[in-house]
Amino acid sequence: MVAKIKKPEEDCVDVLNLVLEERVKFKGFYKRIALDLSARYVLYDYQKGCPSGMPPLVLRDYVDSDAEVESRKKSLIGLYNPKEGKYPYNELEKLRKKNKLLACPVCGEPGRPRTLDHCLPKTTYPEFAINLLNLVPACDWCQGEKLADYKSAAGSRSFIHPYFDDVNRPLYAINLEQPYLTPVISLEIRKDLPLELQALVTSHLEGIDFWERFKEYFESSYQSIIRIASAARSGGRITVTEAIQSSYLLAAEKGVNCWDAVLYRSILDDADVLGFLENGKLSEFP
Known part of the structure; x- marks a missing residue:
């Protein structure tokens, strides 16, 4: 639009905890990282998605060997693709298909956006792969152009965040x-x-x-x-x-x-x- 839009109705930390309760594989890893993940979600909201002073979690701190890091990162990212009936499948589908938007809030192109953009990319911040506040409805083009870009040379956000920035005025x-x-x-x-x-x-x-x-x-x-x-x-x-x-x-x-x-x-x-x-x-x- 570019526009400020309503935050997701669901509490992000509550959704995270429901997801973690379902974990079977790598259960020890998720038990170790759970409290820090919750704290990071709260910090994300407090900092309005700004990466400055919020570097990615060091996953090595939650595993027993260097060899485990990459597989645990893939596991975190994989939470974004749940099977139907698992958390957060319904929450993600709601953001994608029932957002009630008439234009892309990232660019303003007319038409309902049908994909989700990770404001802080999940490849860099796998801990935010399913943070609903980090997931913004966007058109295919915006998602394709933005990719993994997210911060300025000063370390702050280089993109408007539709959940936080006061942009419902002519820009x-x-x-x-x-x-x-x-x-x-x-x-x-x-x-x-x-x-x-x-x-x-x-x-x-x-x-x-x-x-x-x-x-x-x-x-x-x-x-x-x-x-x-x-x-x-x-x-x-x-x-x-x-x-x-x-x-x-x-x-x-x-x-x-x-x-x-x-x-x-x-x-x-x-x-x-x-x-x-x-x-x-x-x-x-x-």
Whole structure:
């Protein structure tokens, strides 16, 4: 969207404990690590998913030999793929298939996201493989672009965290330059955001390859706006501005940073583009 969304309803530590109770294989390992895992889940929530000062657990501290480390890491990661009827199968399915989102909260692309992204990657932080607060609904593209990237050079998060960050406000705008019938566009991060948030939004959008994706989307979406303007002008009942404002309000219901909302808002904020849509020569449509 990019958007802040509600945290999972289930308590993350409770779900973790249910998972651990089912462990049969490597039961000694899980018994040793259980308390520290619970503490780490609490710390994750307290630090809002920021890796700074929260390095991955050293798994060697919970096993008897170096040879065991890799297999225990695989076991932790494997908790993310439970069989049906085992914890946390239902909890993960709920996040994937019943999240009720109308746009990806990571990028804003319209459509319900059907995959989950590990904000701190499970390959680096296997202890958070099933931490529900570390699992965010995302579109396939975002998950593929982000992969195992997660932190800045300073050690803090390089991506917006949809459960924690205050991002339910306009974050960026699209600037349109002539010719307005087929405009050249550029991206601008909002200057009214706190500087720290501006930097986070910048690194986030770069990390998910937002701009290349949005430019492709813009080409077809802007033609829809031309059609809206043409219909408003020929109908005569409402102005082009009123028509676009109405479309914006509908789009913003999905999130103020969903792609449609960003595009409509950017046009509404640009008097020159609105002037063209109100009075300029538009394409002819059948």
